[in-house]
Amino acid sequence: MFKRHTPRPLYELFISLVWPKMGWRRAISYYWHRLKRIPGTPESIAMGFACGAAASMMPLMAFHFILSAFLAWLLRGSIIAAAIGTVVGNPWTFPFIWVGTYEIGKVFLDVDTVVEGEQPFLRMFGGLYRSVRMFDGDLFVDQVMPTFLPMFVGSIPVAIIAGILSYYVVLKPVRAVRKIRQTRKMVRGDHYVSAESGR
Numbered sequence: 221m222f223k224r225h226t227p228r229p230l231y232e233l234f235i236s237l238v239w240p241k242m243g244w245r246r247a248i249s250y251y252w253h254r255l256k257r258i259p260g261t262p263e264s265i266a267m268g269f270a271c272g273a274a275a276s277m278m279p280l281m282a283f284h285f286i287l288s289a290f291l292a293w294l295l296r297g298s299i300i301a302a303a304i305g306t307v308v309g310n311p312w313t314f315p316f317i318w319v320g321t322y323e324i325g326k327v328f329l330d331v332d333t334v335v336e337g338e339q340p341f342l343r344m345f346g347g348l349y350r351s352v353r354m355f356d357g358d359l360f361v362d363q364v365m366p367t368f369l370p371m372f373v374g375s376i377p378v379a380i381i382a383g384i385l386s387y388y389v390v391l392k393p394v395r396a397v398r399k400i401r402q403t404r405k406m407v408r409g410d411h412y413v414s415a416e417s418g419r
Contacts, residue, residue, distance in 0.1 A: 260298045262398055266391035267297030272305020274383035277317055279371040284309060305386065317378070318371060325374030340367040 258265050268288075275288035284306045292302035309317060318341065326332065347363025350356070 262394040265301045268292045268301030269305035269390045270383040270387035272302040273308040273386035274379040276309025277379040321374035325370030
């Protein structure tokens with residue numbers, strides 16, 4: 221019922237991921253307004269957003285929403301806010317996230333996964349495509365895991381830091397918005413009582 225009459229071409233979907241039709245400034249404003257209107261306490265909203273931001277640091281591209289929803293459920297955060305929080309990971313930030321988590325992971329694991337003449341990410345994504353297409357587990361272990369494992373290990377401390385920072389960045393403004401709304405309701409209530417008593 222709510223689907224488009226004509227499916228969007230793949231190139232349009234890709235362009236909308238890289239640059240939303242409304243522009244990034246309006247997109248961020250839109251997500252912020254959505255975040256403010258989510259039901260729940262400021263703490264649960266901030267926790268949900270933090271779970272989404274943390275999940276987006278993990279190299280689990282297709283599972284960011286599922287992971288963020290699970291973390292939000294576990295930590296009693298808002299699942300809707302968690303979904304919004306995953307936008308922290310986007311086509312503009314992923315390259316920095318991937319390189320950062322990969323380098324941090326290499327330090328933690330004390331390994332050097334450099335292959336002469338080949339970039340680790342090209343090797344990983346190429347190996348992922350070939351291993352899935354040929355259903356080859358050995359190829360996956362040989363070409364994907366040497367890059368994916370450092371990324372995964374490095375993403376854990378990055379996710380924790382991103383989650384903590386996101387929690388406090390979102391908590392204060394949401395609290396302020398809720399306080400303003402509460403004050404407005406009280407003022408309206410006082411006006412209503414005054415009007416009723418004046419009759």
